[in-house]
Amino acid sequence: MLGPHRLELGEGPGYDPVTDLAWWFDIPAKRLFMRLIAAGETVVHDLPLAASAMAVTAQGRQLLLAEDGLYFRNPASGALDLHVALEADNPTLRSNDARVHPSGAFWISTMGWQAEEGAGSIYRYFRGKVEKLWDGITIPNAICFAPDGRTAYFTDTPTRRIQSVETDPTNGRVLAAPQDFITGLHWPDGAVTDAAGNLWVAMFGTGQVLGFAPDGRAIGEFQLPAANLTCPAFVGRDARQMLVTSAFHDMDHAARKQAPDAGATFILPLDFAGRFDPPVDIGR
Numbered sequence: 001m002l003g004p005h006r007l008e009l010g011e012g013p014g015y016d017p018v019t020d021l022a023w024w025f026d027i028p029a030k031r032l033f034m035r036l037i038a039a040g041e042t043v044v045h046d047l048p049l050a051a052s053a054m055a056v057t058a059q060g061r062q063l064l065l066a067e068d069g070l071y072f073r074n075p076a077s078g079a080l081d082l083h084v085a086l087e088a089d090n091p092t093l094r095s096n097d098a099r100v101h102p103s104g105a106f107w108i109s110t111m112g113w114q115a116e117e118g119a120g121s122i123y124r125y126f127r128g129k130v131e132k133l134w135d136g137i138t139i140p141n142a143i144c145f146a147p148d149g150r151t152a153y154f155t156d157t158p159t160r161r162i163q164s165v166e167t168d169p170t171n172g173r174v175l176a177a178p179q180d181f182i183t184g185l186h187w188p189d190g191a192v193t194d195a196a197g198n199l200w201v202a203m204f205g206t207g208q209v210l211g212f213a214p215d216g217r218a219i220g221e222f223q224l225p226a227a228n229l230t231c232p233a234f235v236g237r238d239a240r241q242m243l244v245t246s247a248f249h250d251m252d253h254a255a256r257k258q259a260p261d262a263g264a265t266f267i268l269p270l271d272f273a274g275r276f277d278p279p280v281d282i283g284r
Contacts (some may be wrong), residue, residue, distance in 0.1 A: 002042055002243070007264075008026055010026060013267045022233070046276070081195045096120065103169060117138050121134060139158060141189050146214065150169050152165050155188045162181045163178040198214065199214075200232050208223055209224070225260075228251075242267075242270055248263035
């Protein structure tokens with residue numbers, strides 16, 4: 001585990017191999033956690049608004065996904081500068097899952113603060129422009145991509161299925177209708193693909209990170225001492241560690257006392273190679 005912090009709703013882990021910096025969020029607490037993996041110290045930053053994901057640009061800038069849009073974040077001061085507004089006129093929504101396509105397109109998502117049915121959407125940001133891909137989603141999660149950029153994965157968690165869709169490897173555009181990839185899961189949350197294109201999915205409620213081959217075969221699992229796992233990411237310059245966030249969301253005092261690791265952030269050694277998100281393409 002990475003320190004004593006416990007997250008009400010951990011989300012959005014990511015990593016920049018250039019700087020060795022890993023990050024993750026506690027959405028309702030409006031906190032951003034950062035850790036230099038080799039140095040081993042976690043720094044907590046308070047945010048002025050709820051955020052759930054971050055990417056870096058080719059220029060080394062930080063692009064933060066928050067409840068009302070995408071912001072550039074100044075690493076030195078923490079100041080936020082709005083880049084693109086996203087449903088800013090609807091305070092019942094917040095941001096959720098996100099990941100960068102191999103082309104540099106940033107797939108991002110929104111959902112209701114109370115997980116209102118069908119309130120959420122998935123968007124594609126590329127070179128300064130945002131397009132809506134799907135709406136009517138309750139809890140968008142598991143956004144990730146095959147290493148060659150030809151397939152995207154995502155879920156609406158309550159459907160208990162992960163879908164796949166063909167994408168243009170040069171810009172992350174959707175080329176076909178989504179198809180069921182894996183069905184009958186418990187509550188699939190965040191996901192990531194490794195160097196071989198295998199899908200690793202955090203399961204909310206079972207404490208598992210499940211692995212699936214590109215053809216959908218189950219290939220392995222990790223079991224962690226927190227039931228509500230939320231999202232994995234590969235970290236370390238050799239991509240042979242997995243950082244996994246979790247949550248104590250909706251657990252009362254008695255339940256938390258029985259599960260002291262609920263909301264912890266975990267880091268696991270791996271015997272296979274992961275992969276990193278590329279820089280997001282902001283077009284300038």
